[in-house]
Amino acid sequence: xxxxxxxxxxxxxxxxxxxxxxxxxxxxxxxxxxxxxxxxxxxxxxxxxxxxxxxxxxxxxxxxxxxxxxxxxxxxxxxxxxxxxxxxxxxxxxxxxxxxxxxxxxxxxxxxxxxxxxxxxxxxxxxxxxxxxxxxxxxxxxxxxxxxxxxxxxxxxxxxxxxxxxxxxxxxxxxxxxxxxxxxxxxxxxxxxxxxxxxxxxxxxxxxxxxxxxxxxxxxxxxxxxxxxxxxxxxxxxxxx
Amino acid sequence: xxxxxxxxxxxxxxxxxxxxxxxxxxxxxxxxxxxxxxxxxxxxxxxxxxxxxxxxxxxxxxxxxxxxxxxxxxxxxxxxxxxxxxxxxxxxxxxxxxxxxxxxxxxxxxxxxxxxxxxxxxxxxxxxxxxxxxxxxxxxxxxxxxxxxxxxxxxxxxxxxxxxxxxxxxxxxxxxxxxxxxxxxxxxxxxxxxxxxxxxxxxxxxxxxxxxxxxxxxxxxxxx
Numbered sequence: 001x002x003x004x005x006x007x008x009x010x011x012x013x014x015x016x017x018x019x020x021x022x023x024x025x026x027x028x029x030x031x032x033x034x035x036x037x038x039x040x041x042x043x044x045x046x047x048x049x050x051x052x053x054x055x056x057x058x059x060x061x062x063x064x065x066x067x068x069x070x071x072x073x074x075x076x077x078x079x080x081x082x083x084x085x086x087x088x089x090x091x092x093x094x095x096x097x098x099x100x101x102x103x104x105x106x107x108x109x110x111x112x113x114x115x116x117x118x119x120x121x122x123x124x125x126x127x128x129x130x131x132x133x134x135x136x137x138x139x140x141x142x143x144x145x146x147x148x149x150x151x152x153x154x155x156x157x158x159x160x161x162x163x164x165x166x167x168x169x170x171x172x173x174x175x176x177x178x179x180x181x182x183x184x185x186x187x188x189x190x191x192x193x194x195x196x197x198x199x200x201x202x203x204x205x206x207x208x209x210x211x212x213x214x215x216x217x218x219x220x221x222x223x224x225x226x227x228x229x230x231x232x233x234x235x236x237x238x239x240x241x
Numbered sequence: 242x243x244x245x246x247x248x249x250x251x252x253x254x255x256x257x258x259x260x261x262x263x264x265x266x267x268x269x270x271x272x273x274x275x276x277x278x279x280x281x282x283x284x285x286x287x288x289x290x291x292x293x294x295x296x297x298x299x300x301x302x303x304x305x306x307x308x309x310x311x312x313x314x315x316x317x318x319x320x321x322x323x324x325x326x327x328x329x330x331x332x333x334x335x336x337x338x339x340x341x342x343x344x345x346x347x348x349x350x351x352x353x354x355x356x357x358x359x360x361x362x363x364x365x366x367x368x369x370x371x372x373x374x375x376x377x378x379x380x381x382x383x384x385x386x387x388x389x390x391x392x393x394x395x396x397x398x399x400x401x402x403x404x405x406x407x408x409x410x411x412x413x414x415x416x417x418x419x420x421x422x423x424x425x426x427x428x429x430x431x432x433x434x435x436x437x438x439x440x441x442x443x444x445x446x447x448x449x450x451x452x453x454x455x456x457x458x459x460x461x462x463x464x465x
Contacts, residue, residue, distance in 0.1 A: 067325045069464055089329060098326035102258040114250045115330040117243070157326065 016043030016194045017079045017088070017164040019064055024073035026059050026220075033059040034070070035220040041198060043079050043164075046191045046210050049200040050235045051217035057200035058095070060217065061167045064198065065092040077165065089116065091163035093171050097154040101143035105134050105153050108142060109160055116161040128156040133182070147174035155183065159190075166190065168199035172207055180206055204236045211236070244333045251327070251340030259348065265313065269306040269352045276302040277356065281363040291364040296426035299360055300419050304386065307349055308408045311390035314341055315398035328463055338391055338459045342452075345387040346380075353379050371429045374436050378429065381444035382422035388451040389414050395462040418447055 019041040026034040034056045041047055049057045062068040063075060077088065092098075099108040106125050113121035129135040132152040137145070142153060151174040158166065166187075172180050184206035191197050191210060201208050214235040216224035226232055259265055280298050284290065318324035327337050357375075361368045368375060390411055397406040425440035 062325075065325075065329060067328060092325075092329060094322055094325065096320075096322040098322050100254070100258065100323055101321060102261055103254070107257070111250065111254055112326065112330050115247055115327070161330075 016196075017077050018043040018045070018196055019165060019198065020074075020076045020078055021060075021063070022074040022076075024060075024063060024075065025071045026056075026063060026068060027071045032220050034063065037073070037217075037220070037222055039215065039222065039225070041196060041213075043196055044191065044194050045212055046187070046197040047199075047213045047215060048208055048211040048232075048236060049198065049215050049217060050202075051200075055217040056220040057217055058169055059220075061092070061169050061198065061200060062094075064165075065090050065167050067092070089161060089163060090165040090167050091158035091161070092167045092169075093151075093154050093158045094169050095173070097142070097150045097157075099142055099150075099153055099157050102141060104139050104141055105129060105145075105156075106138040108153065109156055112157050113160045118161050124160060128160060131186070132156045148176055148179055151175055152179065155186075163195065165196045166198070168197070170200055170202065172201070172205060183207060184210060201236065204233070208236050243331075244336050244339070247331045247333070247336035248339045248343070251331075251336060252343050255340055255344035256347075259344070265310045265348055266352065269310045269348065270355060272306045272309055273302045273352060273356050274359065276305070277360055277363055287365075291366050292430050292432070293427065295360065295364040295366055296430055297423040299356075300382065300423045300426065302356075303349070303353060303383070304412070304415060304419055306352065307345075307383075307386045307390055308411050310348060311345060311387070311394045311411070312397075312404065312407050314345060314391060314394040316394070316403065319398060324463065334460045334463050335456050337463070338395070338455055341394075342384075342387050342391045342455075345391055346384050349383040349387060350380060353383065366430050368430065371434045371436070374434075375426065375429050378422055378425050378441065378444065381441065381448060382418055385418045385444060385448045385451065386415055388448060388455060389418075392451070392455050392459070392462060395459075418444065421447075 019039070021037050021039040024034050024037040025032065037056075037060060049060065051057050059068060063070050066075070100111075103111065106129060109125035109128055110121045113124050118124050126135070126138075129138045132155060134149060134152055134156070137149070142150065145153065151171070155171065158168075171183060175183060187197060187207060188210055197210070199207070211232065213225070213227040214232045215222055216235045224231070224235055226235065277298070284294065315324065318327070324337075328334060331337060357368060360366070390407075393407055393410045393414070397403045397410065400406050421440045421443050425437045425444070428435045428437045
C-alpha cells in the first residue's frame with residue numbers, strides 16, 4: 001500500500017508559483033457563486049478553504065484551475081515561469097475522479113502525462129502507481145475500482161505533470177484512515193518541495209494539520225482569512241458547520 | 242506540434258475506448274442495417290427505382306445513425322468530468338475537437354464501408370464502376386456531418402433536454418449536406434454515371450467552413 005512508502009512526487013526543481021485572485025466574481029445566471037473575492041496566496045503556502053456547502057469553495061478552486069472563467073476579475077499565477085509549461089498548469093482534484101472508467105489506471109496516467117508533455121510518460125505513470133499503491137492493479141479498468149482507489153488515481157492524475165500549484169477539493173473523500181495518512185504525508189512532501197497547496201476541507205484531520213492559513217467563505221465572499229493557530233483551528237472546526 | 246501530438250494521443254484514447262466497448266459502432270451498424278433492410282422490403286424497388294431512391298435512403302440512414310453516434314461524443318465526458326481534465330491538460334482545446342472529429346468520421350466511414358456491399362445487394366445497384374468517387378462523396382459527407390455534429394454535441398452535452406437538443410439542432414443544419422450528398426450519389430450510381438464536381442466542391446467548402454468555425458470558436462463551446 002502506498003501509505004507505507006512515500007517519495008517526493010513533484011519535481012525538486014519546481015519554480016515557486018503563487019495564486020492571485022483580484023476581485024473575482026462568478027455568476028451562474030442570476031446567482032453569484034463568488035462575489036469580489038480577492039486573495040493573494042504566496043508560493044509554497046498551504047491554504048485550506050473552509051465554509052458551508054454552497055459557500056463557493058468548489059467554484060473558487062475551479063476558477064483557480066482555469067476550468068471556469070470568472071465573470072469579472074483577474075486570476076494570475078505570480079512566479080510562474082511559463083503558463084503553458086507542464087508544471088505551470090495547476091494539478092486539480094475535484095469531487096469526481098476526472099479519469100476514464102473505460103481505461104486502466106496505467107492508461108489513464110500515461111494519457112494525461114502525454115497530453116502534458118511529461119518526459120517518459122510510462123515511467124512517470126509507473127512511479128505514481130507505486131506511489132499511490134495501485135501498481136498491482138495498474139492494468140485494471142478504473143470502473144472496477146473502489147471509491148478509495150478511484151480517489152487515489154484521481155490524486156495521481158493531478159500529480160502526473162509535477163505541478164507547482166495543487167488544488168484539492170475535499171481530497172480525503174473516500175479514503176480510509178491509512179489513505180488519509182498517506183495523502184497527508186504526500187501533501188507535506190510536495191508542500192515542502194515548494195508546491196503551493198490550496199484545498200477545501202470539512203473539519204480537522206491529518207490533512208488540515210498541514211495548513212498554514214485558513215480562508216473561510218460564505219455566500220461566495222471571503223469572511224475570514226487567518227494564519228494564526230487558534231483562529232485557524234476555529235475556522236476548520238466551525239467553518240464548515 | 243503540441244496540437245498534432247495531443248490530437249494523436251486523444252484520438253488513440255477515443256479509438257481504444259470505442260473498440261473496447263463497441264457501443265457506438267454496434268449501434269450505428271445495426272441502425273443503418275435495419276433501415277436499409279426495412280426500406281428494401283417496403284418499397285420492393287426495381288433497379289431504376291433503386292438508382293433514384295436508394296442513395297437518398299442511404300444518406301438518410303447515415304444521417305440518423307450519425308445523430309445516434311454523435312450524441313454520446315461529449316456526453317460521456319460528463320460523468321467523471323473528464324472534459325475538465327482534458328481542458329486542464331491540453332494547450333489548445335481544438336485538439337479535443339479534432340480528435341473527436343477524426344474518430345467520429347472514422348467510425349462513420351467504417352460503418353458505411355461495411356454497409357455499402359449490403360446496400361448494393363439489397364437495392365440491386367452496381368457500385369463498383371464509380372466506387373472511388375462514391376467513397377470521396379461518402380468521406381466528404383461524413384466529415385461534414387462529423388464537424389457540425391461534434392460542435393453541436395459539445396453544446397448539447399451541457400444543456401438540459403440534451404437527448405432532444407442534438408437532433409433538433411443537427412438535422413436542419415445538415416439538410417444541405419444531405420441533399421447534395423444524395424444528389425451527387427444518385428448521379429454516380431446512374432446507368433450513365435456523371436461526376437457532379439459542383440456538388441463535391443460544395444461538400445468540400447461546407448466541411449472547410451465548419452472546420453474553420455470550430456477552430457475559431459470551439460474553445461467557447463467547452464466553457465461551463
